[in-house]
Amino acid sequence: GENVEQHPSTLSVQEGDSAVIKCTYSDSASNYFPWYKQELGKRPQLIIDIRSNVGEKKDQRIAVTLNKTAKHFSLHITETQPEDSAVYFCAATADGLTFGKGTHLIIQP
């Protein structure tokens, strides 16, 4: 089955700086790579996703890149704001999602 590794487990950045979270996956059949944001006590919510026929996707301050050859994908958040503080999960799938262990992003004022 699929195995997703996510790094780092905790990331602290100054407000206004950029944050990068990286994931690798093992199953070359995976073709959909979503990123979810989960605030404390809340449900995971999709913030951006990318499919295997695309190398990069951007939505305002958030971007995701995918390297299918190397089997890794990354989340980039620019101009970080306090409300970006949360746990971020990457996932990979052909059907059911396999999640990474999560990155706790802390935005320092």
Place this chain on the structure above:
Amino acid sequence: DAGVIQSPRHEVTEMGQEVTLRCKPISGHNSLFWYRQTMMRGLELLIYFNNNVPIDDSGMPEDRFSAKMPNASFSTLKIQPSEPRDSAVYFCASSFTGGPNEQFFGPGTRLTVL
């Protein structure tokens, strides 16, 4: 649409008791997923259904866990008998197709087994 609905939101029970978690997917969605979240193991897929049929239950931890989807608008996850290590938040999610599309998560059920 109210989104994915789960009940109960919180459940506290004693070891050995039967626990039933319920989920109503978003109307029109034909795939339903059950996840378990713990600090130690993160978010784990337990089972998913496509058009009410179980497709992959390899994530179900053991025979004490069972899931059903009798119709397109209702699913249950049952634990019998429950154990303290089953304490976790259980999420239900639904999506429009069985293929890779956005999954919408319910609010979760926080289960505590004493």
